[in-house]
Structure formats: structure tokens, C-alpha cells
């Protein structure tokens with residue numbers, strides 16, 4: 001399944017978090033549940049899903065910022081979890097992650113220019129002092145931060161912090177950028193600026209794994225969209241089809257409606273048809289079944305709920321580069337492609 | 339606190355610190371023979387030309403003894419401050435960053451040391467070993483390591499918990515560089531300076547106390563700020579200068595160092611806000 005041209009190819013990723021409590025015993029959260037992920041050079045893959053679905057964890061696992069319980073991550077064909085620490089540090093410049101937490105990306109005691117200089121010194125050791133400065137200026141110009149170069153993070157606005165974080169990451173000339181919620185917490189106008197910047201960088205043939213639950217951002221920038229729910233990828237859909245096809249996983253449909261609702265302020269919240277609950281009845285039969293089954297109206301309508309609770313739905317192809325992990329997915333389309 | 343008041347405080351206390359450092363550095367190069375300094379024609383002179391702080395009960399120049407008296411605490415104080423901050427910072431960084439037995443071991447040792455009451459322990463060491471001021475300073479440094487380590491550990495933990503270390507690891511920095519440069523040097527420097535000024539002030543305080551009490555500190559005729567005050571005790575009502583000058587020097591120095599450390603740390607916090 002994995003092609004040579006894959007930049008990133010991950011198979012069967014499992015990540016569990018155990019919280020130990022003396023009184024209640026250990027509790028296990030399954031943050032990634034047998035996830036496969038491929039990213040080809042030059043494309044933008046978006047990861048959407050409500051918070052807690054495992055998006056950040058997936059981003060951290062494929063950049064080996066956290067351990068892995070099962071599975072394999074290949075970066076340019078090389079097993080990322082097999083390289084030793086020194087090697088790994090060398091490799092890191094090829095895959096960079098912008099954290100959601102902006103204070104984590106920047107050093108509070110350094111100006112943007114100082115940070116860039118430090119990054120360049122680390123990742124481009126051949127450059128002289130003057131060349132580094134010139135490079136830093138180019139990077140600053142690319143993200144539109146040249147006039148603010150000598151500011152420290154505390155005096156930068158939210159949008160400027162994002163730009164600074166991006167500039168720092170661009171200094172390494174990465175092959176893959178994992179951007180975790182790059183527009184969260186920004187107001188609309190600033191958000192658009194960041195979207196434009198990301199688009200511009202996409203034009204420069206950068207490859208991203210874009211983590212966001214901002215569907216507007218995703219539709220504008222991504223090529224492919226992966227929908228995550230409770231540690232599983234439950235749909236893959238070409239970005240132009242997002243919200244434009246009637247074949248969506250019921251959970252994707254719910255995300256879409258939630259996004260539309262959020263935009264239309266006039267409708268009172270109590271008219272929302274979807275309950276806020278996702279999963280429980282006992283963690284969808286201890287996750288042997290579909291993790292959406294406790295909320296799924298479709299399963300009830302089709303009368304397949306008991307099956308949905310017991311069996312994990314496999315991916316059903318419903319179109320070109322489009323699959324849905326759902327028993328209710330149109331069977332004739334699925335057969336056609338098999 | 340207002341910005342300008344903070345700045346004035348920093349300048350004032352910084353001047354005290356700078357002055358003490360200056361005196362401490364030049365004192366060893368000024369020749370002084372305490373026996374030679376006695377001059378019975380010049381007893382208890384008021385301040386004036388030749389003797390800016392007057393003379394003591396044996397006609398010795400108070401200003402000169404004040405200068406030479408810095409030798410009793412200056413190097414030991416610096417040594418203790420440096421030792422305590424370096425080891426405190428390392429212990430704090432390790433226990434804040436590492437996990438498992440290393441963290442447990444460091445924390446346990448710190449807690450153990452921290453249960454010792456400092457002054458009582460130092461006096462105990464004195465009565466048993468009759469040590470030099472350097473050994474006393476060393477003991478003081480060790481006694482301060484836990485509290486410094488705790489301050490640093492908290493800061494490291496606060497920073498580490500916010501994906502901060504992870505983001506820097508992700509960027510390709512070595513953990514050692516993140517810990518020593520990004521966190522200790524760039525983020526904890528004002529905290530460490532504050533701790534260092536505490537330790538320095540504490541060593542001065544201990545030296546003064548020991549010399550004043552007389553059994554363990556610097557012995558006459560060698561000068562120390564503590565024994566200067568003790569010597570001049572009997573002169574109350576006759577001349578205030580011989581004891582007031584060293585007493586004021588002690589108070590101003592300790593207060594100046596503590597204030598400088600505190601204000602510096604506060605200025606740093608306000609800057610990051």
C-alpha cells in the first residue's frame with residue numbers, strides 16, 4: 001500500500017495514555033486506534049475532528065515527539081522510531097511542527113530575529129554571520145514580519161506570533177510541516193491573513209499536515225481531508241468535495257452542520273439537532289464497535305445499530321479518493337471499487 | 339510597583355552592590371598592617387581630612403579597616419553564592435526535567451538538607467570543627483542549594499508543561515542546550531541572581547555574627563565588620579563613628595544585596611508580562 005513517493009507513511013498507529021490513580025485504578029485513553037496516514041510530497045493533508053479526537057497526538061507521533069505503542073512511521077522510507085537520538089535530531093529539520101500553543105513555539109526572552117538567527121545557526125551551520133542575517137530578513141519578509149523583527153513575543157499580536165512561529169520553522173527548510181490549529185483563537189481578519197500566508201507557502205511547494213477544526217481554512221488550503229473521531233480516521237475525502245457530496249460519514253455531516261450553525265448566529269442553540277455527546281454506551285462496547293454508534297441516527301434509521309455496536313466498520317470506498325468507515329455507506333459504490 | 343520607582347530602586351541597590359564589589363576587589367591590593375596602624379596620638383578622631391570616617395579607640399583609621407574588613411566575607415561570599423547557584427540550578431533543572439529515580443534521588447536529598455536549620459547547623463559545625471570562613475561559606479552554600487533548586491524546579495516544570503521544551507526539541511535543539519541555555523540562562527538568570535544575592539548576604543551575616551560573638555570569626559587585630567562593631571561597643575557615649583560606620587555598612591550591604599536581587603527578578607517578570 002505504501003508507495004515509494006510517500007514522504008510520510010504511517011501504519012497501524014496505536015497510542016494509549018494511561019492515567020494512574022491510586023483510588024480508581026488505571027484509566028486508559030486510546031488516543032490513536034490503528035491509524036494509517038500517508039502524505040505525498042507537495043500536498044496539503046488536513047486533519048479535522050472535534051477536540052480530543054487525537055489530532056495533536058497523531059501530529060506528535062508522526063514527528064516522534066511522543067512514544068508509540070504499536071505501528072510504524074516511515075519518513076522518506078525510513079523507520080522514524082528506529083533511528084537513534086543523534087540521527088533523529090538531524091532528521092528533525094525535515095519535519096517540523098508548529099504547536100498550537102504559541103508560547104511554546106517562541107522564546108519569551110528572544111526577539112524574532114534572534115530566534116531565527118539561532119535556528120539558522122543550528123540548521124545551516126555553513127552560513128556566515130552576514131548571510132544568516134540576510135536569510136533571516138528573507139524569512140521575515142516571507143511571513144510579513146520584517147518591521148517587527150526586533151520585538152519579543154510579548155509585544156507581538158496573536159497573528160504575528162503565528163507568523164513568527166512559522167518563520168522559525170521555515171528556517172530549517174522542512175519537507176513536512178505539521179501545523180496544529182494555526183488559526184485557532186484568532187479573529188476573522190487575522191485568520192484570513194494567516195490563511196493567505198499558508199496558501200502562499202503552499203504555492204512554494206511546501207507539504208503540510210494541517211490540523212484544524214476550522215472547516216473554512218481546510219476547504220481553502222487542503223487537498224485531502226481526513227476526519228478523525230475518537231482516535232480513528234473515519235473518512236477520507238478530497239477537499240473540494242467537503243460538504244459538497246451527499247456521501248459523508250454521519251459524524252462528518254454533524255461537523256459540517258455544527259460549522260454552519262456556528263456561522264448563523266440567529267438560530268438559537270436549543271434547535272441544534274445533535275447532542276454534544278460523542279461515544280459512551282460503554283465506550284461503544286469498549287471500542288469493538290463504531291465509535292459513533294451511540295450518537296448515530298443513521299444506524300437507527302437503517303436498523304443496523306446492533307451490528308454497529310459490535311463490529312468496527314471497515315473503510316468503504318464511495319468515490320475517487322473518498323472512503324468512509326461506516327456500515328451505512330452506499331454498498332453499490334463500495335462494490336464497484338473493490 | 340511603578341516602573342520609575344522600580345528603576346530608582348534598582349539603581350540605588352545596584353550602586354550598593356557595585357560599591358561592595360569594588361571594595362572587595364581592591365581590598366587585597368591595599369597594604370595594611372593592623373599592628374602598624376595603631377596610633378595613640380589619633381584616638382577617636384572625628385571624621386575629617388585624612389580620616390574620612392574618623393579613627394577608633396586605638397587610633398586606627400575606620401575607613402581603612404572597613405575596606406580591609408571586606409576581605410573577611412567577600413571571597414567566601416562570592417564562592418558560596420556561585421556554588422549554591424550553580425548546584426541549585428543544576429539540581430533544580432535535573433529534578434524538573436528528568437523523571438524516575440534521578441528526580442526522586444535529587445528531591446529526597448534536597449528535602450533532607452532542607453530540614454536542617456541553617457544557623458544552628460553552622461554554629462554546630464563551628465563548635466565541632468572550628469573551621470575557616472571558607473568552610474563555613476561552603477556549608478552555607480550547601481544549605482542553600484535546596485531552596486534554590488526548588489525555585490528553579492518550579493520554573494522548569496512550569497515551562498516544560500506547556501509543550502515548551504517539546505517545541506524546542508521538535509525544532510532540533512539538544513535537551514542539554516534547552517535546559518542550560520533556553521531555560522536556565524535566558525529564563526532563570528534573574529531568579530538565580532536573586533538567589534546568589536541572598537547567599538552572599540547570608541554569608542556576610544554569618545561572618546558578622548561570628549566575628550561579633552568573637553569565638554569563631556576574624557580575631558583582632560585583623561579587621562572584620564563584625565569585630566569592628568564588637569570592639570567599639572564600649573565606646574558608646576564617647577564616639578559613635580567606630581561602631582556606627584561598620585554597623586551601617588552591614589545593614590546597607592545586606593539590604594542592598596537583597597533588594598537588588600528582588601528588584602531585578604521583579605523587573606524581569608514585568609518585562610515578560
Ligand SMILES: Nc1ncnc2c1ncn2[C@@H]1O[C@H](COP(=O)(O)OP(=O)(O)O)[C@@H](O)[C@H]1O
Pocket residue numbers: 017018019029030031049050051052053054055056057058
Ligand atoms: N499527555 C497526555 N496525557 C494523557 N492523555 C492525553 C495526553 N495527551 C492527549 N491525551 C488524551 O488523548 C486524547 C486525544 O488528545 P489530542 O490528541 O490532544 O486531541 P485533539 O488534538 O484532537 O484535540 C484526548 O482524550 C486527550 O485527553
Ligand code: SF4
Pocket residue numbers: 249250251290291292293294296297298299304308313325326327328329
Ligand atoms: S458504522 Fe453504524 S454507527 Fe457508525 S456511523 Fe456508520 S451507521 Fe453510524
Ligand SMILES: [Mg+2]
Pocket residue numbers: 052055056057100180
Ligand atoms: Mg489538539
